[in-house]
Amino acid sequence: MYRDKRIRIIVGHYGSGKTEFSVNYALKIAEQGKKVALVDLDIVNLYFRSREKEKVLEKSNVKVISSSIKASAVDIPAISAEAYAPLQNEKYDTILDIGGDPVGARVLGRYNDILKEGSYDMFYVLNANRPETNTLDKAIGYLNAIEGASRKKVTGIINNTHMLKSTTVDDVLKGQKLAKELSQKLEIPIKYIVALESVAEKLPNNLEGEIFPINLYMREDWML
Template sequence: MIKDDKRIRLFIGHYGSGKSEVSINYVTKLREQVEGEVALADLDVVNVYFRSREKKDIMKDLGITPIDSSINTTTLDLPAVSAEIMRPLNDKSVNYVIDVGGDNVGGKVVGRFANQFNSNDYDMFYVVNANREKTQTAKEVLQYIDAIEATSKLKVTGLINNTHMLKETTVEDVLKGQYVAREVSKIRNIPIKYISCLESIVDKLPKDLEGDILPMKLYLREEWMM
């Protein structure tokens, strides 16, 4: 269950893995399961497209506190991070989700305040998209995990299989990613925590897959997009 994860949840991954979409879906379900404040921080200063901050109004309507750039606009690409990100780190009453920028470059932002994290108080989930270039094998995924851990100064505690082809995602895509995630899990002893996939194919998946199913809405893609 999402509510049973550690209080602070960081989402990392290769650039374009879909971690921002996963972060938003995760935090909306977390909001349904817990009392008190739930906050979502967008620390992505790498990718100018499909950032969770673009849906801050939806988050507010759902009762989620959005934290993003210190510059109050979505149309400028400035590497500015609000000092507000620190408050939920220190306020133990807040359930906190952090969408980290892609690759080791994004991890550097977290590395700046890594000393604020207690290992007993955070989970860092690596989002695996085995349809994404450079993360199609366990070896490639492990290289990114190593690089992000080095710059963020934090350890990955769980894997999320988010292998997809957007609206054209099939069961075969999910199973392809599950194979890669399972290999990574065996090599590093990192559990597969979630399998994220479109709501339309949840019932078509095998029932014995490792990890909880995280049904996905495409919050970051407009209706006219593929």
Template sequence: MIIDDKRIRIIIGHYGSGKSEFAMNYVTKLRNEVEGKVALSDLDVVNVYFRTREKKDLLNSLDILPIYSSIDAPTLDLPAISPQIMSPITDSSYSYVMDVGGDNVGARVVGRFHELIEKADYDMFCVVNANREYTQSVEDVIGHIRAIEKSSGLKVTGLVNNTHLVRSTTIDDVLKGQKLVEQVSRQYDIPVKYIVCLEELVPQLPEGLEGEIFPIKLYMREAWM
């Protein structure tokens, strides 16, 4: 259960993995399960599309603190990070989710604070979409994880199977990704934490899969997309 994860949850994943979608679903579920303060920081200064900062009004309405650019100019794309991201790291009254950029360059942002994060205790989850180029093989996924770990100074503690084709996702897509992350888990000695799929696909999942089933809604994709 997400309530049992470490207080600071860092979400990483390659472009197109659905990292920000997972982060949005994760933080909203977390808000329902914990008391006290909850914050979500958007640290993606690399990819300009589908970022959690786009949902700041929704987050505020759910009593989740959104942290993003230090410049309040939503029509501009500037790699400016608010110093506010520090507060939930050092303030143990926060449950904190950090949505980090999609590659080792993006991970350098969180790497600036790795010593503080290590002291505060954390989980870092790697979101994997086996339908995306660059993360379709065990070697590719492990290479991605190693690059992120080197850049951030932090260790990945769990794998998230989020293999999808947005609204065209089938149960075969999910199981394809599950086979991949279970192989990565055995070779790199990282547990599979979550199996992400659309709510309507959950009844089709077989028993005995590694990881906790994590149904999601599509927050980051409008109905017409």
């Protein structure tokens, strides 16, 4: 985490778990005493958006910026002008949670004047249990499409292969195999291996990438 760029862009397929990672990532950075902003730029999907956890995040000193329409259940693609502030203010560690697929990635074009090559990291969240990204060719296809739509280059891969609360070590290792193939093919490093805390502690310590334990903030207790 210490070597990541100040601006981190989180992209991936629907259901990859990118928002869950974004929330956990923001909280971990805030634990280091840094000023953190989490910008919800998902204008595609109404559900499971990082802005839903605004109270939890702001309690931990994470500034949440989302729609200019302050209503969590309103499906309006309205982005607040506030999003520019943490992108331009170097005192902030900024995370951009982007909508799934190439459609969601197009929103980044709005910030081309700020997001110059070398000024950001863009992490591709991979869930090998999703049928749309469960092979090397499919994973490459989505990554290339997101890069094309956003006009930004992926700088790191996140293995977030999961089955929600039923995730096993085997699930994570299955994803790690695909992530490694993707990494070698495209010469993009694996940055993080994401897993529930109870699973993360059982993973081998010689995996490529940093093991990143998470809590499930986006899943309510009654959800599977």
